[in-house]
Amino acid sequence: MENKLIEKVVEGLKHLYSADVDEKQVQIQKTRKEFDGDLTVVVFPFLRASKKGPEQTAEDLGGFIQENVDEVEAFNVVKGFLNFSISKKYWLDVFSNISDQIDYGFQADSGKTIMVEYCSPNTNKPLHLGHLRNNFLGYSVANILKANGHNVVKTQIINDRGIHICKSMIAWQKFGEGETPESSGLKGDHLVGKYYVEFDKAYKVEIARLIEEGMEKAVAEKEAPIFKEAQSMLLKWEEGDAEIRVLWAKMNQWVYDGFDVSFKTMGVDFDELYYESDTYLLGKDVVAQGLAKKEFYQKEDGSVWADLSHTKLDDKILLRSDGTSVYMTQDIGTAIERYKKHTGLSGLIYTVGNEQNHHFKVLFTILEKLGYSWAEGCYHLSYGMIELPEGKMKSREGTVVDADDLMEMIVADAKAMTQERGHLDRMSEKEREELYSLIGLGGLKYFLLKVDPKKGMVFNPAESIDLNGNTGPFIQYAHARIQSLLAKAESLGFSKQYENVEINSKEQELIKLMNDYPSVIKEAGKLYSPAIIANYIYELVKEFNNFYQTVDILREEDVQKLAFRLCLSEMVAKVIKSSMLLLGVDVPNKM
RNA sequence: GGCUCCGUAGUUCAACUGGAUAGAAUGGCAGAUUUCGGCUCUGCUGGUUGGGGGUUCGAAUCCCUCCGGGGUCACCA
Numbered sequence: 198m199e200n201k202l203i204e205k206v207v208e209g210l211k212h213l214y215s216a217d218v219d220e221k222q223v224q225i226q227k228t229r230k231e232f233d234g235d236l237t238v239v240v241f242p243f244l245r246a247s248k249k250g251p252e253q254t255a256e257d258l259g260g261f262i263q264e265n266v267d268e269v270e271a272f273n274v275v276k277g278f279l280n281f282s283i284s285k286k287y288w289l290d291v292f293s294n295i296s297d298q299i300d301y302g303f304q305a306d307s308g309k310t311i312m313v314e315y316c317s318p319n320t321n322k323p324l325h326l327g328h329l330r331n332n333f334l335g336y337s338v339a340n341i342l343k344a345n346g347h348n349v350v351k352t353q354i355i356n357d358r359g360i361h362i363c364k365s366m367i368a369w370q371k372f373g374e375g376e377t378p379e380s381s382g383l384k385g386d387h388l389v390g391k392y393y394v395e396f397d398k399a400y401k402v403e404i405a406r407l408i409e410e411g412m413e414k415a416v417a418e419k420e421a422p423i424f425k426e427a428q429s430m431l432l433k434w435e436e437g438d439a440e441i442r443v444l445w446a447k448m449n450q451w452v453y454d455g456f457d458v459s460f461k462t463m464g465v466d467f468d469e470l471y472y473e474s475d476t477y478l479l480g481k482d483v484v485a486q487g488l489a490k491k492e493f494y495q496k497e498d499g500s501v502w503a504d505l506s507h508t509k510l511d512d513k514i515l516l517r518s519d520g521t522s523v524y525m526t527q528d529i530g531t532a533i534e535r536y537k538k539h540t541g542l543s544g545l546i547y548t549v550g551n552e553q554n555h556h557f558k559v560l561f562t563i564l565e566k567l568g569y570s571w572a573e574g575c576y577h578l579s580y581g582m583i584e585l586p587e588g589k590m591k592s593r594e595g596t597v598v599d600a601d602d603l604m605e606m607i608v609a610d611a612k613a614m615t616q617e618r619g620h621l622d623r624m625s626e627k628e629r630e631e632l633y634s635l636i637g638l639g640g641l642k643y644f645l646l647k648v649d650p651k652k653g654m655v656f657n658p659a660e661s662i663d664l665n666g667n668t669g670p671f672i673q674y675a676h677a678r679i680q681s682l683l684a685k686a687e688s689l690g691f692s693k694q695y696e697n698v699e700i701n702s703k704e705q706e707l708i709k710l711m712n713d714y715p716s717v718i719k720e721a722g723k724l725y726s727p728a729i730i731a732n733y734i735y736e737l738v739k740e741f742n743n744f745y746q747t748v749d750i751l752r753e754e755d756v757q758k759l760a761f762r763l764c765l766s767e768m769v770a771k772v773i774k775s776s777m778l779l780l781g782v783d784v785p786n787k788m
Numbered sequence: 789g790g791c792u793c794c795g796u797a798g799u800u801c802a803a804c805u806g807g808a809u810a811g812a813a814u815g816g817c818a819g820a821u822u823u824c825g826g827c828u829c830u831g832c833u834g835g836u837u838g839g840g841g842g843u844u845c846g847a848a849u850c851c852c853u854c855c856g857g858g859g860u861c862a863c864c865a
Binding site for chain 2: 241276360510518550552586664666677678729
């Protein structure tokens with residue numbers, strides 16, 4: 198419809214003023230609620246062509262369009278805005294068209310493959326609140342890209358080596374007394390995290406002692422015996438020392454087992470895993486080649502740098518003077534590796550916090566400099582930090598919010614809330630437990646995803662499972678109610694067959710909103726933003742609640758209308774479910 | 789210090805990427821329905837869009853400049 202209007206506007210301008218206006222000049226938008234009409238054309242850009250005032254131009258154009266477009270029943274002009282009312286018949290046709298599409302809103306196969314990286318944990322401690330946003334975001338964006346017709350490869354790179362890993366290992370050796378997840382009953386990642394904290398404690402004690410003995414703080418930090426032990430362990434690891442490698446493999450496995458449980462609770466998964474222990478040497482040869490081709494330069498001390506003076510970025514070190522690589526080096530290597538493995542990959546999305554904005558800007562610049570044309574398909578899906586209502590939470594200050602604890606807590610809250618007001622009578626114990634986690638985690642996910650990813654946000658646990666407001670449970674509730682309505686209709690033997698009905702304005706609003714669904718999916722895919730989906734669902738649900746409140750459904754006497762309203766409600770439920778699934782949130786039929 | 793992102797009702801977020809009188813939710817207040825699900829709905833309250841300047845038919849959005857906040861610029865990972 199919008200395309201048709203654009204076409205006719207261009208035609209109309211030509212006819213009326215013999216002016217040629219490019220289609221791109223024509224802005225069509227949905228008419229705001231305060232005004233009459235469905236679609237609005239902004240006429241300001243045409244004033245130069247018409248040589249008339251905005252009102253007059255709009256009147257002229259409106260007349261032409263009404264004449265020439267059957268579906269346009271009426272128009273009105275407010276300032277420079279031309280509002281068109283589209284016929285009810287048209288909207289009814291739209292509805293019958295969309296209601297029998299199976300994957301309504303989803304785009305056809307694009308033939309493109311896009312890789313989405315998210316999570317990317319360290320194996321020395323459990324996941325925290327920030328990881329939740331990361332995982333939900335990455336997983337949802339992957340879903341959204343799939344809905345846009347792309348083939349998606351979900352991946353993560355696991356930071357399984359390095360000095361921080363050695364720290365947990367040292368502490369476990371020293372203080373662990375052979376403790377295992379089995380013997381302690383602790384989840385593997387929590388157990389390893391515990392020793393990471395142990396290391397830090399011991400380290401601080403040693404530093405304090407050295408300072409007391411008259412050492413400078415900076416020196417003490419490097420001279421502390423336990424720190425030196427960790428360093429020498431790292432060297433041994435790199436040499437492939439058998440004993441260290443066995444310990445390393447054992448402790449990492451504990452962590453992986455723990456993570457698997459967390460991933461399952463979160464409802465996320467991956468298609469392909471990368472381990473830093475396999476990739477950390479990648480990129481060195483690329484840097485060497487770049488140096489030979491004079492794309493990089495070497496300083497006197499032997500370190501290798503990328504010259505980024507053509508941008509506003511500072512030069513970046515790629516190899517240390519001792520020839521070892523830095524993070525950037527392996528990121529370069531890994532990106533190249535991925536494009537080799539997936540030939541024709543048309544996008545690589547990194548879901549990483551915004552503190553790394555600079556890092557990725559540099560990475561992409563260097564890849565471009567090296568002449569990889571695919572670098573423009575790389576995208577840093579950057580997201581802001583989460584704060585709690587009480588104040589900031591930062592991972593270094595020890596006030597980290599553990600992901601597992603948080604999820605457990607929120608499910609417990611959901612349980613309490615649901616038991617208080619839920620309709621659980623006919624549910625088995627298993628169904629109930631599933632429902633609690635559906636509500637708790639659904640609320641959590643929705644809350645974290647409804648905000649524009651780029652922005653920082655405040656997470657309020659209590660609010661996230663509130664049944665009122667822009668929350669997951671509010672939407673789940675609406676869905677459950679529609680299902681219950683449909684079930685009741687069926688038990689009463691109402692038909693869902695209708696021929697011709699006159700639709701009212703509430704129904705028309707709902708159809709218009711559902712008609713937007715495909716373009717919302719496109720928009721969300723273009724901007725990598727689940728928030729766009731979330732806000733759309735909320736709009737739809739509010740509109741439905743409004744309809745539900747003001748229009749009788751089961752009490753309607755006209756069987757045609759009743760049947761139509763059932764179909765309409767059913768379709769709303771379908772769109773709710775489909776769009777919530779894009780966020781990774783399932784919706785119950787009863788709650 | 790250089791670069792960069794951000795600042796919107798008391799609070800949490802929107803604003804179709806330059807469009808109409810900046811909208812929701814929550815909170816508070818006042819009502820309606822109390823039936824297909826305990827819910828839901830309506831109204832009121834609340835804003836110098838951090839301040840100032842500019843660009844134009846039109847600015848929360850673009851430019852400049854201050855103020856305030858975050859991030860980053862490691863031979864750390």
